[in-house]
Amino acid sequence: MLQLRTCECVFVLSYCYLVLLTVAQVSSPSEVNALLAVKNSLIDPMKHLSNWNKGDPCAFNWTGVFCSDSTGTDGYLHVQELQLMNMNLSGSLAPELGQLSQLKILDFMWNELTGSIPREIGSLSSLKLLLLNGNKLSGSLPDELSYLSKLDRLQVDQNNISGPLPKSFANMSSVRHLHLNNNSISGQIPPELYKLSTLFHLLLDNNNLSGYLPPELSKLPEIRIIQLDNNNFNGSGIPATYGNLSRLAKLSLRNCSLHGAIPDLSSIPNLYYLDLSENNLSGSVPSKLSDSMRTIDLSENHLSGSIPGSFSNLPFLQRLSLENNLLNGSVPTDIWQNVTFTKSARLTIDLRNNSLSTISGALNPPDNVTLRLGGNPICKSANIANITQFCGSEAGGDRNAERSRKSTMTCPVQACPIDNFFEYVPASPLPCFCASPLKVGYRLKSPSFSYFDPYVLPFELYVTSSLNLNPYQLAIDSYFWEEGPRLRMHLNLFPPANNMHSNTFNVSEVRRIRGIFTSWQFPGDGFFGPYELLNFTLVGPYAGMHFDRKGKSISKGVLVAIILGAIACAIAISSVLTFLIAGRYARNLRKLSRRHLSSKASMKIDGVKGFTFKEMALATDNFNSSTQVGRGGYGKVYRGILSDNSIVAIKRSEEGSLQGQKEFLTEIKLLSRLHHRNLVSLVGYCDEEEQMLVYEFMPNGTLRDWLSDKGKGTLKFGTRLSIALGSAKGILYLHTEAQPPVFHRDIKATNILLDSILNAKVADFGLSLLAPVLDDEGNLPNHVSTVVRGTPGYLDPEYFLTHKLTDKSDVYSLGIVFLELLTGMQPISHGKNIVREVNMAYQSGIMFSIIDNRMGAYPSECVERFVVLALDCCHDKQDKRPSMQDVVRELETILKMMPETDAIYTESTPTYSGKSTPTYSGKSASSSSFYSSRDPYGSSSLLGSDLTSGVVPTITPH
Numbered sequence: 001m002l003q004l005r006t007c008e009c010v011f012v013l014s015y016c017y018l019v020l021l022t023v024a025q026v027s028s029p030s031e032v033n034a035l036l037a038v039k040n041s042l043i044d045p046m047k048h049l050s051n052w053n054k055g056d057p058c059a060f061n062w063t064g065v066f067c068s069d070s071t072g073t074d075g076y077l078h079v080q081e082l083q084l085m086n087m088n089l090s091g092s093l094a095p096e097l098g099q100l101s102q103l104k105i106l107d108f109m110w111n112e113l114t115g116s117i118p119r120e121i122g123s124l125s126s127l128k129l130l131l132l133n134g135n136k137l138s139g140s141l142p143d144e145l146s147y148l149s150k151l152d153r154l155q156v157d158q159n160n161i162s163g164p165l166p167k168s169f170a171n172m173s174s175v176r177h178l179h180l181n182n183n184s185i186s187g188q189i190p191p192e193l194y195k196l197s198t199l200f201h202l203l204l205d206n207n208n209l210s211g212y213l214p215p216e217l218s219k220l221p222e223i224r225i226i227q228l229d230n231n232n233f234n235g236s237g238i239p240a241t242y243g244n245l246s247r248l249a250k251l252s253l254r255n256c257s258l259h260g261a262i263p264d265l266s267s268i269p270n271l272y273y274l275d276l277s278e279n280n281l282s283g284s285v286p287s288k289l290s291d292s293m294r295t296i297d298l299s300e301n302h303l304s305g306s307i308p309g310s311f312s313n314l315p316f317l318q319r320l321s322l323e324n325n326l327l328n329g330s331v332p333t334d335i336w337q338n339v340t341f342t343k344s345a346r347l348t349i350d351l352r353n354n355s356l357s358t359i360s361g362a363l364n365p366p367d368n369v370t371l372r373l374g375g376n377p378i379c380k381s382a383n384i385a386n387i388t389q390f391c392g393s394e395a396g397g398d399r400n401a402e403r404s405r406k407s408t409m410t411c412p413v414q415a416c417p418i419d420n421f422f423e424y425v426p427a428s429p430l431p432c433f434c435a436s437p438l439k440v441g442y443r444l445k446s447p448s449f450s451y452f453d454p455y456v457l458p459f460e461l462y463v464t465s466s467l468n469l470n471p472y473q474l475a476i477d478s479y480f481w482e483e484g485p486r487l488r489m490h491l492n493l494f495p496p497a498n499n500m501h502s503n504t505f506n507v508s509e510v511r512r513i514r515g516i517f518t519s520w521q522f523p524g525d526g527f528f529g530p531y532e533l534l535n536f537t538l539v540g541p542y543a544g545m546h547f548d549r550k551g552k553s554i555s556k557g558v559l560v561a562i563i564l565g566a567i568a569c570a571i572a573i574s575s576v577l578t579f580l581i582a583g584r585y586a587r588n589l590r591k592l593s594r595r596h597l598s599s600k601a602s603m604k605i606d607g608v609k610g611f612t613f614k615e616m617a618l619a620t621d622n623f624n625s626s627t628q629v630g631r632g633g634y635g636k637v638y639r640g641i642l643s644d645n646s647i648v649a650i651k652r653s654e655e656g657s658l659q660g661q662k663e664f665l666t667e668i669k670l671l672s673r674l675h676h677r678n679l680v681s682l683v684g685y686c687d688e689e690e691q692m693l694v695y696e697f698m699p700n701g702t703l704r705d706w707l708s709d710k711g712k713g714t715l716k717f718g719t720r721l722s723i724a725l726g727s728a729k730g731i732l733y734l735h736t737e738a739q740p741p742v743f744h745r746d747i748k749a750t751n752i753l754l755d756s757i758l759n760a761k762v763a764d765f766g767l768s769l770l771a772p773v774l775d776d777e778g779n780l781p782n783h784v785s786t787v788v789r790g791t792p793g794y795l796d797p798e799y800f801l802t803h804k805l806t807d808k809s810d811v812y813s814l815g816i817v818f819l820e821l822l823t824g825m826q827p828i829s830h831g832k833n834i835v836r837e838v839n840m841a842y843q844s845g846i847m848f849s850i851i852d853n854r855m856g857a858y859p860s861e862c863v864e865r866f867v868v869l870a871l872d873c874c875h876d877k878q879d880k881r882p883s884m885q886d887v888v889r890e891l892e893t894i895l896k897m898m899p900e901t902d903a904i905y906t907e908s909t910p911t912y913s914g915k916s917t918p919t920y921s922g923k924s925a926s927s928s929s930f931y932s933s934r935d936p937y938g939s940s941s942l943l944g945s946d947l948t949s950g951v952v953p954t955i956t957p958h
Helices: 002-023 029-040 094-101 119-123 145-146 168-170 193-196 214-218 239-246 308-311 452-468 507-518 557-602 613-619 661-672 704-709 716-737 795-800 807-823 834-843 860-873 886-898
Strands: 065-067 079-083 105-107 129-131 153-155 162-164 177-178 184-187 201-205 208-210 225-227 249-254 274-275 280-284 295-297 302-305 320-321 324-332 347-350 355-360 369-372 438-444 474-482 485-491 531-537 609-611 628-631 636-642 649-655 682-686 692-696 752-754 760-762
Touching: 002 094, 029 079, 065 692, 094 119, 119 145, 129 886, 145 168, 168 193, 193 214, 201 760, 214 239, 225 860, 239 628, 295 369, 308 324, 308 807, 320 636, 452 474, 452 507, 485 682, 507 531, 531 795, 609 692, 613 636, 613 649, 613 682, 661 682, 704 752, 716 760, 716 807, 716 886, 807 860, 807 886, 860 886
Parallel strands: 079 105, 105 129, 129 153, 153 177, 162 184, 177 201, 184 208, 201 225, 225 249, 249 274, 274 295, 280 302, 295 320, 302 324, 320 347, 324 355, 347 369, 609 682
Antiparallel strands: 065 079, 438 485, 438 531, 474 485, 628 636, 636 649, 649 692, 682 692, 752 760
């Protein structure tokens, strides 16, 4: 009888499934099949597309799939946007993309796609944005893309595209942006492109183009930027007709093997940027250019004659580069006389390696003018005062040395909670307002200026007005120049400061802001040029948000059908399941209980002791509040004394933070095999009644405690070096000696603990990941693709951008700790970023002004080497950072340079007067037994709660 009823139940469930599947089919069946084919052609290591086989794409909001507002004439919803930017996808683009007939946005930017661009994409007659840049696509550009009559933006830059640029692209009647740079496109630029009457930006730099520069391009009525650098138009000249490009803002033809004279460009009223450097141009320097000029780079040509006096009438000039030519005559000192200088304005005039022999006027440029005359006959003149200071051989101005606006707030340090990525809003109308920003990676691909500082405020107004935000809601966290030149920046977008409790964006506002970025709704601008979104990574309170298009819901009729069908089947299923469950509940419960007890009994790990709940209670006087020394996300932390009188730190889980048995066991196994003098040791665990972890007790608390002057004492420079070296050795062990290696992922000053003799030990492995192992083909990947986790201020920016975690991500975080050791500053404090502040001070030659003055005297050469190492570790690009092995070697070298000293830190609150002679090389120090609440073990995951020590050692130094 039971068997019969079971069969009936199966039939009912199957029938209901078919009914629901029928009524819930709201997307076009052909498009569903196309999406599944797209998924099958992709490799998705981070499982972003895991919901692409659950329900209907439009009804169930498949990741990155956005559908129409209502059903079409065929009764179905249709996919209008496919946005899969920056998801670490590899594989290839499926030809079935051509079946998404109403697609408007196709976005696969910043992935690792290979193969060719399917010609079937040319059938997407509604497509407006085709965004494939930042992949590894190869093959040629399909002629069929020319059928995209509504296409506004074609971005396939930074791929491996080869072959010619199709002439048929001249049929793209609506295209405004052709971004094809940084590929291997070859052959002639088609003259037919002059038909692109809407074209705004033409970026073809860094390809293998040849032939000649088509004069016909001068017929482009709307063109603002032509950028063709690093191609080979051997024997070609610059067409004189280019002087008719009346709306041109930027012309960049650097290193294109061009010959002949520079044409007359005086009729272009708003030309901001002219770069014709590294060619074979001859004749004279243009005598008349737009008054709007910011950058003139004519260096490394064969230009002759004198420097035009008209250059003195360029009030906004930032850079004049005429070096390595055949210029003669005098240096006109009035070039900088009429420049409009603000506090942040700069002007670099580079005239090196010409034949200039005299000075016209007084040689006294102001401080914000850099003049370079080396390699000219004038530098041999003894009659010109101060001439030698301008005749060095140093290179031109360093773009990376620019300054950003600084906050003038005076707010309590660390008053903002960092667990949810909260930061001070630098320009907030409410003093010391904390909020959680949206972090956006952003790049200007072809700006029309050389120095950004004077245009920070206009840029902020440009962005915030485009996003409909208040100006104070944007803060530029960092920015730097890349090859191109391109300006890359990290933006913080803050919620409005309406009141002190509104410190996060709501879901709809995040959706709106992201939609403006991803739909390229910023107005066209010839000055700032085209932009690109590098990442829109959601962390903190925004983690896990989904971006279904609000308001684009399924039709009421379809929704009613789904609901009625679901209700009917739910009633039937409920009846069936009630019968099945009621008869088996008790038996299953007994089995579950036995299985749980069995798993505990079998939990034996070599080298890690299993404690009973009773032992933990005895060690802490039944978890008496007087033994509690900390509290974190995992639970409370207690100081315990075991039966052998050893002192330990005990983390006790709380309701709501309990991890699964499997995860708990996995983390203990990870820690049980990590043994190094510079890693905090796991003593044992308790899995009886509650989950608890037991660690060695660290009496001197966290490095952050000592740097923040919390009554710990003041560390001498030698001790700081020793702490840095110990931390680096611990991490080096994780990277190279642990088997398999481990990426820590949350290195910070609060996760570096100090024992009784100030030996540094790295703690908190709650976010740690195993390094990659050999794949099926025997290759060893150099990164782990994972969601972004970590602590604001310590996060590797490239990991944040690409989600690729490497050993160099730990190097970056440790570099931040080094900067803390040097300055005592917080990574992010009062709107300031420690990397930017130290880098600016170093570049400006005032490094020692921001060194922590509490550490007493120090050898300047040792500090300078430590600064250079720290900044190298914090380089924005992973491949520019040293390895952890190199870090250890350099620290050892610096320590060897240190003079002998006895005192490694000074007392702050004397409670012990016994004599002691500790040194940075590790001699013993005495300590008292006073304990206070600290947070040495962080606050993330299982191992990320407050494990405290808090002994205040007091030593009488010699």
